[in-house]
Amino acid sequence: MPEDRNDSHPKRARxxxxxRRGGQRPAAAGAAKPGLKSRQAAAKILGAVVDRRTPLDGMxxxxxxxxxxxxxxxxxxxxxxxxxxxxxxxxxxxRTAIDSLLQTPLPEGARALEHVLTVAAAQILYLDxxxxxxxxxxxxxxxxxxxxxxxxxxxxxxxxxxSREKEAILEKVGGVPAIPAWFFERLVAHYGRAxxxxxxxxxxxxxxxxxxxxxxxxxxxxxxGGKVLPTGSVRLGDFSGAIxxxxxxxxxxxxxxxxxxxxxxxxFGDLAGKTxxxxxxxxxxxxxxxxxxxxxxxALDQSSSRLRRLKANLERLGLEARTxxxxxxxxxxxxxxxxxxxxxxxxxxxTTRRHPDVLWTKGPDDVKKLARLQQRLLxxxxxxxxxxxxxxxxxxxxxxxxGEEVVARIVAGGGCERVAIAAADWPGLEGAxxxxxxxxxxxxxxxxxxxxxxxxxxxxAAVLRRR
Numbered sequence: 215m216p217e218d219r220n221d222s223h224p225k226r227a228r229x230x231x232x233x234r235r236g237g238q239r240p241a242a243a244g245a246a247k248p249g250l251k252s253r254q255a256a257a258k259i260l261g262a263v264v265d266r267r268t269p270l271d272g273m274x275x276x277x278x279x280x281x282x283x284x285x286x287x288x289x290x291x292x293x294x295x296x297x298x299x300x301x302x303x304x305x306x307x308x309r310t311a312i313d314s315l316l317q318t319p320l321p322e323g324a325r326a327l328e329h330v331l332t333v334a335a336a337q338i339l340y341l342d343x344x345x346x347x348x349x350x351x352x353x354x355x356x357x358x359x360x361x362x363x364x365x366x367x368x369x370x371x372x373x374x375x376x377s378r379e380k381e382a383i384l385e386k387v388g389g390v391p392a393i394p395a396w397f398f399e400r401l402v403a404h405y406g407r408a409x410x411x412x413x414x415x416x417x418x419x420x421x422x423x424x425x426x427x428x429x430x431x432x433x434x435x436x437x438x439g440g441k442v443l444p445t446g447s448v449r450l451g452d453f454s455g456a457i458x459x460x461x462x463x464x465x466x467x468x469x470x471x472x473x474x475x476x477x478x479x480x481x482f483g484d485l486a487g488k489t490x491x492x493x494x495x496x497x498x499x500x501x502x503x504x505x506x507x508x509x510x511x512x513a514l515d516q517s518s519s520r521l522r523r524l525k526a527n528l529e530r531l532g533l534e535a536r537t538x539x540x541x542x543x544x545x546x547x548x549x550x551x552x553x554x555x556x557x558x559x560x561x562x563x564x565t566t567r568r569h570p571d572v573l574w575t576k577g578p579d580d581v582k583k584l585a586r587l588q589q590r591l592l593x594x595x596x597x598x599x600x601x602x603x604x605x606x607x608x609x610x611x612x613x614x615x616x617g618e619e620v621v622a623r624i625v626a627g628g629g630c631e632r633v634a635i636a637a638a639d640w641p642g643l644e645g646a647x648x649x650x651x652x653x654x655x656x657x658x659x660x661x662x663x664x665x666x667x668x669x670x671x672x673x674x675a676a677v678l679r680r681r
Contacts, residue, residue: 250358252290253351255282256297257329263302263571265325270298270571301336302570303418306394307387308335314383315372327362327369330355334373338380345377392418394573397563397613400581404614409658413612413672416657421567422667423450423457426476426499427468428506428531434468437461441666444642445480447473451665466531471499474564474655474673478557478608479503481635481653481677488552492535493542493595496520498527500555501535511535512551514542543594553604556595558588560609560616564672567657585615592624596680604633608675612656617674621652624678633677652676 259280262268273280274295283294301308312331313319320328334352337343349370356362356369376383391398391414401410425448427434435441438460440448448468462468479500482490486508492501495513501524504511513535515521521539528535538545542556561576561584562569588609595605609616625632634651637644646655653675661668 246358247351247354249290249293249347249351250354251282252286252293253297253330253333253355254358255280255286255290256294256301256333257326257355258282259294259298260301260333261325261329263298264305264329264574267575267577269575270302270569274298296341297333297336299420299570300340301332302574303566304336304340304392305332305574307390307392308332308339310387310390311335311339311376311383312372314386315375324361324365326359327356327365330359330362330369331372334369335376338373338377339384345380349373349377393566396578397573400578400613405656409656412658413656416669417566417570419567419667419669421472421669421671423453424448424471424473424476425450425468426471426503427462428466434462441662443473443660444640445473445476447471447476449473449662449666464530466533469499469502469527469531472565472568472671473660474670475499475610476503477653477655477673478606478675479507479555481606481675482507482553482555482604485509485553489549490553490555491545491547491551491598493545493554493556493591493598494558495537496524498524500557502528502531502533504555505533505535509553512547513537514540514545516541543591545594545598547598550600551598551603552600553606554595554599556592556605556607558591558607558609558616560584560588560611561613562610564610564612564655564657567669567671581611581613581615584611585620588616588620589623592620592678593627596624596630596678599680601680603680605630605678605680606675607678608653608673610671610673612672614674617654617676618648618650618652621676621678628681630678630680633679635675635677 259273262273263270274283283291286294312335330352334348337348338345352373353366353370356366393414398410398414401413427448431442431446431448435448438448438450440450443449457463457470485504488509490504490509490511492504492511492513494515495501496515496517497520501511501513513524515524518539521537525537561581562572566572592607599605607621611617624630632650635647635653637647640647646653646659648654655670655673657669657672659670
């Protein structure tokens with residue numbers, strides 16, 4: 215994280231709740247204060263995520279991302295990423311904290327002002343950034359924007375009070391679910407309030423790095439200082455370096471894959487010599503698993519760039535699969551397969567530990583639309599396997615509308631049957647097997663002792679047999 219060299223101290227804020235009246239003069243013309251551009255970039259990108267539902271990854275791309283982000287140096291880019299991740303993970307609590315310090319709500323349409331306050335509050339409450347720098351640079355940010363200039367004194371007062379009272383405020387907002395209300399209520403409806411609360415808390419902790427290994431996970435756990443999980447994956451401890459620098463990467467001994475994501479490909483049983491189609495294959499982690507199981511694999515993806523990435527990943531691993539660029543819904547094979555894996559497009563709400571923007575770029579309508587798509591794709595997946603063939607359906611959503619309810623409708627329609635997964639086959643993850651014999655992992659599962667982070671991506675998987 216870059217060092218803030220701005221050590222000026224703004225005037226002491228008033229002790230009563232600030233109103234929206236008043237302002238400060240604009241900053242004198244000249245070079246921007248160190249750290250100002252990174253805060254401005256963070257506020258712009260936060261606004262794009264929250265207001266325009268723009269995915270974060272694309273805006274943080276070093277070549278094609280947000281212009282304000284691309285013009286920063288590496289250290290300031292790292293700070294922007296840290297601010298955004300903290301702001302998005304804790305956004306409901308940050309908003310509650312700011313609202314508690316205002317005598318009256320912010321004006322209608324003052325979204326840019328709200329993002330300035332949010333960026334600063336994320337630093338004060340959740341990051342190791344000097345409070346005075348966060349306050350001072352937020353005031354400078356307000357003064358530099360004609361829309362916010364008249365609120366500069368309000369920004370100063372609110373943030374100074376937040377800094378002074380942050381321990382009490384953190385305790386006060388600690389009971390606020392740290393996910394959007396619409397999604398929290400969905401979790402409560404399906405999992406119960408206590409479990410929904412645990413899941414909401416779990417997404418505040420960044421995900422660990424899990425590796426799928428080609429063979430001998432115990433050896434690689436020892437060599438990399440990792441831990442073997444019930445899935446056979448190797449979880450790394452505290453690691454912040456470059457993945458390609460680790461032993462085993464260049465020789466293709468393993469690949470990065472969340473432990474939950476490794477489960478679906480393991481549900482087929484013996485695949486040696488059988489034909490399998492991976493219907494939404496990129497980036498190729500599940501394809502690699504299928505190849506290693508001894509199957510003859512055909513990997514499909516409709517994106518040429520994603521398919522190139524899949525081929526490159528397989529090449530590094532020394533594995534081969536037949537690939538085809540096509541939308542799986544248009545795929546009509548000349549010969550039916552023994553099995554098919556459909557890791558379907560979804561809302562990705564199970565991946566918020568890695569992608570905290572997901573819950574702010576998706577909504578209930580997206581979930582409904584994706585569930586309809588998944589049902590069509592699953593129906594088609596069953597059509598490309600032989601009678602008696604297996605289809606494993608999976609996705610990384612926590613919402614049952616994209617998992618359990620899709621499979622229930624397909625099974626009720628006839629033409630296939632659910633094959634129950636035995637809890638006894640998954641020691642350590644017995645609690646992830648539902649009464650119907652389906653897999654359901656959540657971020658609150660698999661608690662581990664330091665230095666290993668607990669949790670899994672939220673994943674759903676079911677096995678169906680075509681009649």
